[in-house]
Each structure stands twice: as C-alpha cells, then as structure tokens.
Amino acid sequence: MLAVQQQPATTPEQPSASLPDIPSNAPQHCPGTESELAGKSDACNGCANQEICASSTKPKGPDPALPFIRERMADVKHKILVLSGKGGVGKSTFTAQLAWAFASDETTQTGVLDLDICGPSxxxxxxxxxxxxxxxxxxWSPVYAQPNLAAISVGFLLPSAKEAVMWRGPKKNGLIAQFLKDVDWGYLDYMLVDTPPGTSDEHLSVVQYLKESGIDGAVxxxxxxEVALQDVRREIDFCRKVGIPILGLVENMSGFVCPGCKTESKIFKPTTGGAKRLAEETNVELLGAVPLDPRIGKSADYGVSFLDDYPDSPATAAYLDIIDRK
Incomplete structure (x- = not known):
C-alpha cells in the first residue's frame, strides 16, 4: 500500500513548525491571519490579502471548530490529500480509483472528502x-457507494446538478469545517481528500483544520x-511551505493504450521530460505513470470501478502498482 505514516497531533504546547494560517503568497513578515495585527502591520502593505485580513470580524486566536474537528478525526487513521495545481489532469478520477482500490478489501474503511466546491465530480x-x-x-451522514466506501461533497447538497456554486472564500471555508467536524465518518482507515486546482482557500483551509489531527501526506x-508541470511545481512549493509531506508524484494520461492491440501512443508528449524529470529536479518520488484508456472516462461517467471492470487493462496495472509501491 502507499506508504503513509500517522503524523503526531500538534498540541498548543508544541506548535507546528509550519504556519498553515499564513497564505503561501504572503510577504516575508506576515503576522498571520489569526494575529491581532492581521492586515495592519507594516509587512501587510501591498499584500493582496490586506483588506480581507484587516476587515475580518472573525475573533483572533484558535478557530473554535478545531477541537470538534480533532475529535472527529481521532478515528481516521490516515489522511491523504490528492493535489495538482492544474485543472483537468484527472485528480478526481485518480482519487476515486484509489478509493475503489482501498475499498476492494472489505476490512478497509475508506472515505472520500470532495473539496472541489465549485466543480464537484x-x-x-x-x-x-x-x-x-x-x-x-x-x-451529517456521508453517502455510501458500498458498505466500506463513503463520500461527502457539496454536490449532495445542491438542488440540482445544474446549480452553480458562486461562493466567496469565507463560505467555502465554513463548509470545509462542517465537512470535517459535522460529518459522522465513524472509523476510517483512509480518508482521501480530492482538491480543486490551485493553492488557495480550500487548500489553506484543509491544512489549517487538520494541522492538529495530522496529514499523512499528499499525492x-x-x-x-510542461503547461501542467509548471502548476505542479507550484503545488510542490506549497506543500513544502505549509509542511505537508509529499508521498509522491503520479503522471496521468502518460500515453494512449489501444484497448484492442495494447499499443501505446504518446498523446501529450513530455517535451521537458514529463513527471520523471520533474521528480528528479524536485527530489520527489515518482510513484508511477497511468496511461490513457478511454474506458476510464466511461467508468467515471457510469460511477463504477474501472479496476474491477477492466482488470486486464495496462492502466489498471499502473494504478495497482502505484498503490503497492511501498
């Protein structure tokens, strides 16, 4: 299975070395969003977040939701974030296939937390x-795909699939806190957190809310x-700034595999070396490469496990190799 190590909980007497309450694009001497000087110190001048921080009516100090989140997360053994920075690279599909794979063992309890609030898939x-x-x-009770696979998403709360979610940051952050403190997950072996593109509100919020419970790492x-690799480089920098361990890098859509003859063709050519080169440059482990298979999209549309339906696909072998990497 993917190598994950439970991170020790951070207590008030032992503050985290990272400061996830400080935006990743903050000036060098940013006082942090929880400080009385938020938006008011000299270091805040010119910061894009200055007006928001200065006008915040949120009481400074520890978030009152943190004790409730810590209590809920006490029964979640491993928490894994699925990140990219780039949209359209298959984060949600990869998260779902990883969840199906974990849940294929009936003794493994798996949960999927969908943080892509504006595009829940x-x-x-x-x-x-x-x-x-x-x-x-x-x-709140999560929704179950099978007895040992549960999920929560804003998609379950919308009146219709056509409903647009047009929320500013504070409302997004409030929903994320609710998903963590108000959802009755029960015991979970794995919680997989599917994230939207970027390194913004949702990412900072989940890191802040889980800082006391511990995040095992990010895939x-x-x-x-190269256009995708550029954003992933930023995501790697984000993880290192906020102290999230990086479990590894996955190259998705690495080539097209014909379902009939199994011949592989490069659709997105790695002009700058692809994920392998990026892994070497950033000292991140390359967990594997998943080839394109048109049946993956079909399985996602029908809401079924690709790994179960197409066990002989090279993509299935790649998924399982990534999961069993360590």
Whole structure:
C-alpha cells in the first residue's frame, strides 16, 4: 500500500513548525491571519490579502471548530490529500480509483472528502449523483457507494446538478469545517481528500483544520506536458511551505493504450521530460505513470470501478502498482 505514516497531533504546547494560517503568497513578515495585527502591520502593505485580513470580524486566536474537528478525526487513521495545481489532469478520477482500490478489501474503511466546491465530480464518479446527505443526532451522514466506501461533497447538497456554486472564500471555508467536524465518518482507515486546482482557500483551509489531527501526506497528479508541470511545481512549493509531506508524484494520461492491440501512443508528449524529470529536479518520488484508456472516462461517467471492470487493462496495472509501491 502507499506508504503513509500517522503524523503526531500538534498540541498548543508544541506548535507546528509550519504556519498553515499564513497564505503561501504572503510577504516575508506576515503576522498571520489569526494575529491581532492581521492586515495592519507594516509587512501587510501591498499584500493582496490586506483588506480581507484587516476587515475580518472573525475573533483572533484558535478557530473554535478545531477541537470538534480533532475529535472527529481521532478515528481516521490516515489522511491523504490528492493535489495538482492544474485543472483537468484527472485528480478526481485518480482519487476515486484509489478509493475503489482501498475499498476492494472489505476490512478497509475508506472515505472520500470532495473539496472541489465549485466543480464537484466525486458524486458522479462514485455512482452517487442522485444521493443526498441526511442528518442524525450524531451529525451529517456521508453517502455510501458500498458498505466500506463513503463520500461527502457539496454536490449532495445542491438542488440540482445544474446549480452553480458562486461562493466567496469565507463560505467555502465554513463548509470545509462542517465537512470535517459535522460529518459522522465513524472509523476510517483512509480518508482521501480530492482538491480543486490551485493553492488557495480550500487548500489553506484543509491544512489549517487538520494541522492538529495530522496529514499523512499528499499525492501530486500531473500530465506529461510542461503547461501542467509548471502548476505542479507550484503545488510542490506549497506543500513544502505549509509542511505537508509529499508521498509522491503520479503522471496521468502518460500515453494512449489501444484497448484492442495494447499499443501505446504518446498523446501529450513530455517535451521537458514529463513527471520523471520533474521528480528528479524536485527530489520527489515518482510513484508511477497511468496511461490513457478511454474506458476510464466511461467508468467515471457510469460511477463504477474501472479496476474491477477492466482488470486486464495496462492502466489498471499502473494504478495497482502505484498503490503497492511501498
């Protein structure tokens, strides 16, 4: 299985060495969003976040949601973020296939937390598009694709699949906090967190909310072309600035494999060396490369496990090799 190590919880007496409450694009002497000087110190002059920080009515100090999140996350053994920085590289599809693979062992409890608030696709990919979240005395109940595979997404809360989500940062952050503190996940062996493109609100929020519970690490997904690799480099920098361990890099859509003859053709040519070169440059482990298979998209549309339906595909072999890497 992917090598993950449970991170020790951070207590108030032992503050984290990283400061996830400081934006990744902040000036060098940023006081942090929880400081009384947020938006008011000399270092804040010229910062894009200055007005937001200065006008915030949120009480400074520890977020009151953190103790509740820590209590919920106490029963989650491993927490893994799936990141990229680039849209359209297959993060959600990879997250779903990883979840199906973990859940293929009936003794492994798996949960998927969909943080792509403006473009939630996990409900469709897991075959849960028409499901809704229900409340109970213990909180929101996640939606189950099978007895040991649960998911939560804003997609379950929308009146229709056509509904646009047009929220500013504070509302997004509030929903993320609710997903972590109000959802009755129960015991989980793995929580996989599917993230949107970029290094902004959703990413900073989940890191801040889970800093006391511990994040085991991040899997970064890219495609071979340089335009995708540029954003992944930024994501690597983000992880290192906020102290998220990087479990490895996955090259998705690395080539097209014909389902009939199994011949592989390069669709997105790695003009600058692809994920392999990036892994070498940044000292990040390359977990593997997943070739294009048109049936992956079909499985995602129908909400079924590609690994179960097409066990002989080279893409299935690549997925399983990544999972069993260590």
């Amino acid at each position: 996990i409900p469709t990919i897991l075959g849960l598009a028409n499901e809704q979240v229900h409340s109970s005395s213990s909180g 970064l997904v890219t495609t071979p072309q």
